[in-house]
Amino acid sequence: MKLLDDVKYDANGLIPAIAQDEATGDVLMMAWMNRESLEETVRTKRAVYYSRSRQKLWRKGEESGNVQEVHSIHLDCDADVLLLRIRQIGDAACHTGHRTCFYREVTDGGNGYTEKNDIIFDPKAVYKK
Amino acid sequence: MKLLDDVKYDANGLIPAIAQDEATGDVLMMAWMNRESLEETVRTKRAVYYSRSRQKLWRKGEESGNVQEVHSIHLDCDADVLLLRIRQIGDAACHTGHRTCFYREVTDGGNGYTEKNDIIFDPKAVYKK
Numbered sequence: 001m002k003l004l005d006d007v008k009y010d011a012n013g014l015i016p017a018i019a020q021d022e023a024t025g026d027v028l029m030m031a032w033m034n035r036e037s038l039e040e041t042v043r044t045k046r047a048v049y050y051s052r053s054r055q056k057l058w059r060k061g062e063e064s065g066n067v068q069e070v071h072s073i074h075l076d077c078d079a080d081v082l083l084l085r086i087r088q089i090g091d092a093a094c095h096t097g098h099r100t101c102f103y104r105e106v107t108d109g110g111n112g113y114t115e116k117n118d119i120i121f122d123p124k125a126v127y128k129k
Numbered sequence: 130m131k132l133l134d135d136v137k138y139d140a141n142g143l144i145p146a147i148a149q150d151e152a153t154g155d156v157l158m159m160a161w162m163n164r165e166s167l168e169e170t171v172r173t174k175r176a177v178y179y180s181r182s183r184q185k186l187w188r189k190g191e192e193s194g195n196v197q198e199v200h201s202i203h204l205d206c207d208a209d210v211l212l213l214r215i216r217q218i219g220d221a222a223c224h225t226g227h228r229t230c231f232y233r234e235v236t237d238g239g240n241g242y243t244e245k246n247d248i249i250f251d252p253k254a255v256y257k258k
Contacts (some may be wrong), residue, residue: 001238001239001240002239002240002241004238004239016145018147018156018159020156024154025153025154025155027147027149027156027212028153028203029205029210030145030147030159030210039239040236042235042239043239043242044201049198053168056167072234072235073225073234073235074231074232074233074234075231075233075234075235075242076158076159076231076233077137077224077225077227077232078230078232079225081158081159081230081231083156083231094206095206096206098206101205101206101207101210101211102203102205102212103203103206104200104203104204104205105201105202105203106132106171106202106203106204109130110130110132110133110168110171110172111130111131111132111172112131113204119228
């Protein structure tokens with residue numbers, strides 16, 4: 001697969017991938033991919049990331065059911081960032097239950113935040129440990 | 130400024146910043162910020178990045194005139210990615226003259242690309258060396 005060789009991975013073998021809602025244009029999250037997760041993403045048309053904290057493939061939604069159907073993949077000019085246009089099943093991308101991970105807006109010249117009222121699910125009910 | 134302390138910088142002192150067109154929702158680019166560039170971005174309401182290749186502050190548009198007016202800044206759940214909602218002066222964010230850096234869409238199961246027809250300027254005319 002040509003894409004896997006065109007991509008410029010960083011020193012850890014990773015590339016940032018931005019997930020954008022195909023329908024609304026909302027930026028939902030940014031995570032990381034390695035070569036293997038990118039290959040699986042292209043092949044299965046579902047977003048697969050690489051979890052840096054767990055150091056393994058992260059098939060988005062494997063626990064919550066909130067998978068991301070990948071409609072298109074875009075590579076940037078320097079070939080070191082990916083943009084995925086996706087459909088977010090379950091409407092929430094964030095593990096906090098928010099629709100988007102970017103639910104905090106900076107206010108007061110960098111000294112405060114307002115939080116979006118976009119909670120879709122209760123994380124305690126979704127992630128059973 | 131509280132934000133500067135809340136942000137989780139990576140091992141190189143950097144955090145990814147996604148620039149999204151406030152009006153259209155288009156994702157235009159992703160670049161990196163350090164503490165100093167983030168401080169200046171918040172204070173001046175113009176996007177200032179940190180250039181990893183040039184190893185210095187990169188006041189977006191300082192050469193091309195294509196500055197980014199920052200309308201809002203959003204911090205993600207893990208505090209390690211920023212989203213800027215901006216107005217792109219000159220309509221093009223990419224140094225190639227394309228409107229967005231993500232002008233290549235992956236096709237053919239990862240073996241080809243289609244290029245967006247969104248060239249706004251001729252780089253040779255804008256960047257005089």
